[in-house]
Amino acid sequence: MTDVIVVGAGPAGSAAALMAARDGLDVVLLERGPFPGSKNAYGGVVYGRVLDEVLPGWWEEAPVQRWVTRRSTMLLTETQALTVDFRSTDWGQAPYNGCTTFRADFDSWLAGKAVDAGAQLVTSTVATGLIVEAGRVVGVRTDRPDGDLRAPLVIAADGVNSFLAKEAGLLPRTQAKHLTLGVKEVLSLPREVIDERFGVRGDEGVDVELLGCTRGIPGGGFLYTNRDSLSVGVVVSLEHLTAAKVRAEDLVADLKAHPAVAPWVEGAELKEYTAHLIPEGGYDHLAELSTPGMLVTGDAAGLCLAAGIWLEGVNFAIGSGLAAGRHARSVIDSGDAKPYRKALEGSFVLQDHKRLRGAPDLVLSERVQQRYPGLVADLVQGLFTVTNPAAKPGALRLLRRAAKKNGVKLRHLLADGLAGGRVFR
Amino acid sequence: MADRLVVVLARCTDLRAEVDPLSGAITRDPRTAAFSASDAAAIEHGLRIGSAWGARTLVVTAGGVECEGPLREVLSLGAEVRRVPTRGSYVDELATDERALAKSLVAAIGGRPDLVLCADRSADRGTGALPAFVAHELGVVQAPGLVSLELDGEDLVAERRLDYGRRERMRVPLPAVCSVEAAGIRLRRASLPASLAAATAEVPVADVPVPGPAVRVLGARAARPRPRHLPAPTGSSRERLLALTGALLSHEPPTVVGPVAAPEAADALLEFLARNGYLSEARTGWTVQ
Amino acid sequence: MSGDASGYDGLAFDDRMATVEFRVAERAHIVVDSDVCRSCTTKACVTACPANLFAPTSDGGILFNYEQCFECGTCYQVCNGEGALTWTYPDGGHGVVFRHG
Numbered sequence: 001m002t003d004v005i006v007v008g009a010g011p012a013g014s015a016a017a018l019m020a021a022r023d024g025l026d027v028v029l030l031e032r033g034p035f036p037g038s039k040n041a042y043g044g045v046v047y048g049r050v051l052d053e054v055l056p057g058w059w060e061e062a063p064v065q066r067w068v069t070r071r072s073t074m075l076l077t078e079t080q081a082l083t084v085d086f087r088s089t090d091w092g093q094a095p096y097n098g099c100t101t102f103r104a105d106f107d108s109w110l111a112g113k114a115v116d117a118g119a120q121l122v123t124s125t126v127a128t129g130l131i132v133e134a135g136r137v138v139g140v141r142t143d144r145p146d147g148d149l150r151a152p153l154v155i156a157a158d159g160v161n162s163f164l165a166k167e168a169g170l171l172p173r174t175q176a177k178h179l180t181l182g183v184k185e186v187l188s189l190p191r192e193v194i195d196e197r198f199g200v201r202g203d204e205g206v207d208v209e210l211l212g213c214t215r216g217i218p219g220g221g222f223l224y225t226n227r228d229s230l231s232v233g234v235v236v237s238l239e240h241l242t243a244a245k246v247r248a249e250d251l252v253a254d255l256k257a258h259p260a261v262a263p264w265v266e267g268a269e270l271k272e273y274t275a276h277l278i279p280e281g282g283y284d285h286l287a288e289l290s291t292p293g294m295l296v297t298g299d300a301a302g303l304c305l306a307a308g309i310w311l312e313g314v315n316f317a318i319g320s321g322l323a324a325g326r327h328a329r330s331v332i333d334s335g336d337a338k339p340y341r342k343a344l345e346g347s348f349v350l351q352d353h354k355r356l357r358g359a360p361d362l363v364l365s366e367r368v369q370q371r372y373p374g375l376v377a378d379l380v381q382g383l384f385t386v387t388n389p390a391a392k393p394g395a396l397r398l399l400r401r402a403a404k405k406n407g408v409k410l411r412h413l414l415a416d417g418l419a420g421g422r423v424f425r
Numbered sequence: 426m427a428d429r430l431v432v433v434l435a436r437c438t439d440l441r442a443e444v445d446p447l448s449g450a451i452t453r454d455p456r457t458a459a460f461s462a463s464d465a466a467a468i469e470h471g472l473r474i475g476s477a478w479g480a481r482t483l484v485v486t487a488g489g490v491e492c493e494g495p496l497r498e499v500l501s502l503g504a505e506v507r508r509v510p511t512r513g514s515y516v517d518e519l520a521t522d523e524r525a526l527a528k529s530l531v532a533a534i535g536g537r538p539d540l541v542l543c544a545d546r547s548a549d550r551g552t553g554a555l556p557a558f559v560a561h562e563l564g565v566v567q568a569p570g571l572v573s574l575e576l577d578g579e580d581l582v583a584e585r586r587l588d589y590g591r592r593e594r595m596r597v598p599l600p601a602v603c604s605v606e607a608a609g610i611r612l613r614r615a616s617l618p619a620s621l622a623a624a625t626a627e628v629p630v631a632d633v634p635v636p637g638p639a640v641r642v643l644g645a646r647a648a649r650p651r652p653r654h655l656p657a658p659t660g661s662s663r664e665r666l667l668a669l670t671g672a673l674l675s676h677e678p679p680t681v682v683g684p685v686a687a688p689e690a691a692d693a694l695l696e697f698l699a700r701n702g703y704l705s706e707a708r709t710g711w712t713v714q
Numbered sequence: 715m716s717g718d719a720s721g722y723d724g725l726a727f728d729d730r731m732a733t734v735e736f737r738v739a740e741r742a743h744i745v746v747d748s749d750v751c752r753s754c755t756t757k758a759c760v761t762a763c764p765a766n767l768f769a770p771t772s773d774g775g776i777l778f779n780y781e782q783c784f785e786c787g788t789c790y791q792v793c794n795g796e797g798a799l800t801w802t803y804p805d806g807g808h809g810v811v812f813r814h815g
């Protein structure tokens with residue numbers, strides 16, 4: 001008898017299956033790809049501390065490419081780049097902060113942990129729908145012959161397009177407004193060249209977030225170092241990308257051709273091109289987290305945290321999956337999803353989302369996206385351009401001038417500054 | 426007839442080993458090990474004929490532990506499975522002595538099969554020689570490159586492609602070794618209960634001599650076709666311009682045929698090929714009016 | 715920066731797609747009803763699809779090929795024609811296979 005059906009062996013599903021199996025439940029983990037991770041693409045950094053409690057010493061065995069010890073945020077205009085660069089040796093030793101890894105590797109590894117704990121993984125199997133009786137989810141249909149499977153609890157971990165959450169009415173069918181499209185290139189580059197170009201050694205790695213490089217389409221770019229490859233891509237608002245009639249891969253080409261980025265990627269050859277959607281609505285656009293007989297986790301519930309300088313989905317997926325798996329038994333016994341919801345509210349998963357609920361709107365706003373990068377870059381260029389024989393202009397004058405050139409009113413700047421202070425407080 | 430045995434020899438490997446675009450290093454991903462389309466076709470033929478005969482169907486694969494996943498899938502289709510372990514790197518495996526491999530596989534079968542099926546050529550080794558070695562080893566007839574394989578009473582009737590588009594239909598006396606193409610047949614999918622039951626099943630490993638490499642591969646590199654160098658055109662600037670734009674070359678305008686019925690379209694195509702010297706009566710046996 | 719439609723970083727779109735493995739299923743998992751597309755004014759799918767699978771036809775419809783699809787969902791999210799797209803996942807084990815992701 002199956003106790004729990006987990007749909008989707010991404011980070012959320014495997015975390016849920018792991019905890020439910022550890023609790024002695026009979027767990028079936030369904031994945032539509034030929035192996036876990038084969039359908040999944042992302043930018044490139046996993047923040048693994050969420051695993052500390054359940055897989056102590058995970059960093060010894062996780063399929064890590066590099067440990068992120070250097071994080072840069074760059075503001076780009078067509079001709080300028082302003083970089084805030086931070087490095088910390090703390091991030092290069094246990095318990096670490098973030099690592100670059102590939103999803104095919106990471107998801108396979110985490111699913112393996114669930115299998116070790118006793119979950120039954122069935123790959124190449126699509127859950128095609130829910131079996132609902134008397135308003136209660138009692139199982140799923142799959143595309144295999146004789147494919148119906150019943151269980152007292154279904155955990156939907158089927159990612160951003162979650163057809164299960166949609167079928168249960170927990171998620172709207174379309175929501176282009178709250179989605180971003182991410183496209184990424186994995187570029188082959190020798191290890192020594194990466195070490196050289198990015199100033200890192202051994203298994204140290206770099207995370208670069210780029211703003212202002214997407215032709216005014218709300219979003220941003222990223223560049224991460226793997227062992228002997230780079231991950232370079234953009235994440236852009238689906239609604240605005242469509243309206244602008246721009247092709248996403250052209251934005252990546254722009255990024256790679258930018259004078260501040262081109263020297264990093266020179267001579268690198270494409271190994272793989274990928275595309276995937278991201279739920280970026282934040283707290284105000286989460287799915288309902290449950291319906292009788294079913295819990296929703298990870299991207300399926302919209303739990304990816306995307307707030308400009310943060311793009312964290314895997315840790316949130318794992319966090320929600322662990323909670324769903326941990327409380328599966330009590331949800332089954334009591335027939336009530338409250339323990340799951342409470343666990344999420346008590347953890348970073350919903351707390352961070354709640355705190356940053358205003359971030360998506362602010363970060364994706366027109367001024368932050370299109371005007372501020374230019375304003376800041378012009379201001380800095382003004383400060384550092386030696387204008388002899390003329391005397392140096394004052395900072396306030398430079399600010400006024402940069403604001404005017406970029407079409408920003410100083411009172412808007414002040415208002416956005418205050419709003420930012422509130423959102424990121 | 427009781428106790429008949431149908432054997433399928435199927436290669437299971439990464440069908441798309443990655444060649445690094447810079448270094449040329451070849452990586453085979455164990456997670457994507459799978460049967461090629463023609464290997465899958467051989468398995469499906471084996472299952473169909475096995476069940477028509479009420480016979481056992483045994484699928485044997487030579488390969489590493491990465492083959493166990495796909496073999497479990499076959500297990501859940503009701504066949505027996507066996508794995509012949511291989512050793513060495515991927516490149517070593519590619520260089521395996523085909524004859525020694527045939528010997529190991531036959532030893533792993535461990536009985537006298539009535540029919541041995543395999544793919545006409547494997548996805549990554551591709552010599553097509555294995556069925557011949559197996560037939561030799563068993564001392565039976567072989568019928569390679571089949572596009573269809575049907576039971577006709579107690580006999581097998583097969584069809585295969587010949588050069589120049591001809592086909593051959595034949596009656597295959599048993600026992601025999603048949604290699605098949607992936608034509609018009611796909612491997613069935615296992616039911617969910619059977620997949621669940623087989624998910625953790627043991628895949629038996631055959632206790633036979635493990636074949637090693639026949640040749641030693643010293644290195645491999647990525648294919649880098651050289652660009653074709655065309656001489657710069659000469660002559661006056663007008664001539665050079667004409668040469669660069671191709672205006673001096675004669676082009677045959679595209680021929681528009683149709684819309685016409687299929688036979689007429691076929692005739693038009695043949696006529697075009699014959700007119701341009703691609704077809705001759707002697708080679709094809711076709712008469713082109 | 716220029717805005718060429720294809721390959722100005724020296725990479726043709728086909729070569730880009732050739733880096734990805736697709737295990738093509740027999741069944742088309744996405745079906746486009748070109749009759750509905752004929753009355754669609756945005757043709758949003760054409761530029762938005764990261765795999766560039768939607769080709770406008772001269773009669774105002776759409777020619778679609780499902781074989782090299784990322785299964786990302788972009789098309790049905792941006793489609794403005796009711797009933798133009800039938801969108802499902804490919805049969806288990808088929809479709810795109812990311813080796814890195």
Ligand SMILES: Cc1cc2nc3c(=O)[nH]c(=O)nc-3n(C[C@H](O)[C@H](O)[C@H](O)COP(=O)(O)OP(=O)(O)OC[C@H]3O[C@@H](n4cnc5c(N)ncnc54)[C@H](O)[C@@H]3O)c2cc1C
Binds near residue numbers: 030043275
């Ligand atoms: C371009 C991009 C960059 C990103 N960058 C980062 C980053 O750097 N760091 C970070 O932490 N996060 C990042 N994210 C977000 C992160 O990838 C997601 O939030 C995270 O993967 C969500 O995990 P999940 O388990 O909920 O869903 P998924 O990872 O999408 O997993 C869902 C699984 O369910 C399977 N599935 C779906 N439907 C079915 C079905 N019907 N039947 C069977 N199986 C099914 C899928 O095959 C898949 O394996 C990024 C995302 C994108 C797109």
Ligand code: SF4
Binds near residue numbers: 798
């Ligand atoms: S957006 Fe929808 S309706 Fe419009 S052309 Fe594309 S598929 Fe057709």
Ligand code: SF4
Binds near residue numbers: 744765767782784790
């Ligand atoms: S799912 Fe994505 S890749 Fe596939 S056709 Fe739609 S937009 Fe294109």
